[in-house]
Amino acid sequence: MKYFIITFGCQMNKSDSERIAFLLERIGYKKTPNEREADLIVINMCSVRQSAVDRVYGLAKKFTQIKNQKSKVKTLLTGCISKKDFLRFQKFFDYVLPIKTLKIWPEILKKKGGYYLSNQREKEFLEKFKCDYLKIKPKxxxxxxxxxxxxxxxxxxxxxxxxxxxxxxxxxxxxxxxxxxxxxxxxxxxxxxxxxxxxxxxxxxxxxxxxxxxxxxxxxxxxxxxxxxxxxxxxxxxxxxxxxxxxxxxxxxxxxxxxxPYLNLPLQSGDDEVLKRMRRNYTAKEYKNLVKKIRRVFKKIRKSIYKKGFPEGFALEDTISISTDIIVGFCGETKKQFQNTLKLFKEIKFDMAYIAQYSPRPGTLAEKFEDDVPKDEKERRWKLLQKILQKFALSFNKKFLGKKILVLAEEFKDGFLIGKSRHHKSVKFEGKENLVGNFVLVKIERAFPWGLKGKLIEK
Ligand code: SF4
CATH class of the missing domain: 3.30.750.210 (Transcription Regulator spoIIAA)
Known part of the structure; x- marks a missing residue:
């Protein structure tokens, strides 16, 4: 029996998929890289943005075709599923199961299919089986x-x-x-x-x-x-x-x-009124002061730790790289309120940002607000921030030019290794595949907004 997992969303979902893989292998499944060979296809979905949900709809239709050709294949949906989508997806999948019930999946998978556990029933199951899915080891x-x-x-x-x-x-x-x-x-x-x-x-x-x-x-x-x-x-x-x-x-x-020296600190908006409607419980000023404090304290302490200089590969070790998450076009966000976000964004000079255009999520409080910022205006605000981000990201990355930095090599493609630096910057350099999974020293020769290029320093 073979399984194939598709994961959407954040690291938490990726981590959950690693636990799903461990459990499936424990009960005899083997991983396949080809969905058409699989006996069980698992989709671990994300509901944070509508675009991710739409992609699951697309895949659900595709898998229905595979099922029509290969009747024994089973499909399972898990992950972040809203109540509304839970009902909609039932007709496409053999099983729709909350991730928290993972421990009892081996029993459920013995059933023919047509097995759906809503969040309500999830609670009953959790009480009955006392299952803590995080106790399952990850693969x-x-x-x-x-x-x-x-x-x-x-x-x-x-x-x-x-x-x-x-x-x-x-x-x-x-x-x-x-x-x-x-x-x-x-x-x-x-x-x-x-x-x-x-x-x-x-x-x-x-x-x-x-x-x-x-x-x-x-x-x-x-x-x-x-x-x-x-x-x-x-x-x-x-x-x-x-x-x-x-x-x-x-x-x-x-x-x-x-x-x-890397921190992602979600801002979401730089306007106090919008932050209030988002129920974030901080003001733009408080956020700005927090960033200032983090940068200052981090520098002071790291400087005192490395009084005699940074170890090899630890360039800019006292400079914390701060990235953020921003939502543009949230309900009722006026042009002036967006200007406040823009202003704060420029003042803080983020090294990286993940900017999203607001889309209402089912069941949330904001779903009841009017989603009144037109699509093209959301796009315009997104582009404006993205343009400024490019400038700041490039200026931060240029600080590494000529420096030797440690990189954790993560993948090998077309003769190049790609990895991440301590500041969570993507670094590309020529090297051999056997270095994947190792720390290597790279001299940075070129800087781009979204990454660095360099030369491997052979030891
Ligand atoms: S802190 Fe806010 S944005 Fe983050 S997961 Fe909780 S509710 Fe969602």
Missing amino acids: HEKNFSAFVPISSGCDNFCSYCVVPYTRGSLICRPHEEILEEIRDALKNGAKEIWLLGQNVNDYHSNSKLKSQKSKVINFAKLLKMVNDVPGNFWLRFTSPHPKNFSEKLIETMAKCEKFT
Whole structure:
């Protein structure tokens, strides 16, 4: 029996797909790179944008054709599924199952199909089977990079966001379990650990260790614990929320030498009225001050750690690269309000940004607001930010020209290796395939807005 998984969306979904792969292989399935060979096709969907949902519709129709030609193939839909889509998708798939019920999939897959578990029934199942799907081991897609979820769900209910409805309330994993998963990943060759959570700052777990002065492990403490795990690896996390980003966390990030100088800090809008309607619980000024503080404290602490100079490959180690997420054309966003976002965007000079045009998500509070910014105006605002971003991203990337930086080689294509730097910049250079999964030293020769090109320094 063969399986084929298609994953949409964020790292959390990618991480979930790694757990699905482990479970399917445990019950005898083998992975196939060809969907036409598969006996089970799994789609792990994302509902954050309508465009991602539309792509699942497209695929659902395609798989219906495959099923018509090969009657035994089964299709399964999981991931972030809104209530509305849950009903719509039932006619296309044999199984529609919330990811949290993963532990009982082996039983469900024995059934013929036509098996659908709504979020309501998911709760019954979770109580009955006490299944915690994050206890299932992942089969990492790439051994050298491990996504490690520290929590699932979110209680923040930003008005535009579907996640609290599709993933449910925040549940934090015990820190011992997280540390064990990290140690396992390192044993299997991981060079990069990504801690994942919808809002990592909300993380809390209770310590059973008597030696811990405080019993509650918050995110800053967890980060320090992960940093203390022996091994040569890079530590990253996503995503934090600006509303509860503590000073302690900023200090810890800077002091943890395995934590790389890269942070994604979602802004969403630079206008206070819009932020209020989005229910983000911070103002533009608070966000700006937070970025200033992160940059200042990070620089000061890293400078004091590396008084004698940065180690080889650690160029600009005291300069944290900050990227952000922005939504343009949110309900009621006037031209003036967008100008405020533009102004803040220019002031902060983000090194990277993921800019999205607003689309209403079913079941959210914002779905009840009027989606009144026309499509072409959303496009215009998106292009304006994108143009400014190009300028800032290029100017940041130029700082690496002539410098030797460490890169984690991630893939090999047409004689070139492509990897990520400590600042999470994409770097391309000539090299051999056997270097994939290794840290290598690269001298940067060219800078572009979306990446760097360089020459491998042979040791
Ligand atoms: S913090 Fe807000 S945007 Fe992020 S997952 Fe939670 S509700 Fe969604």
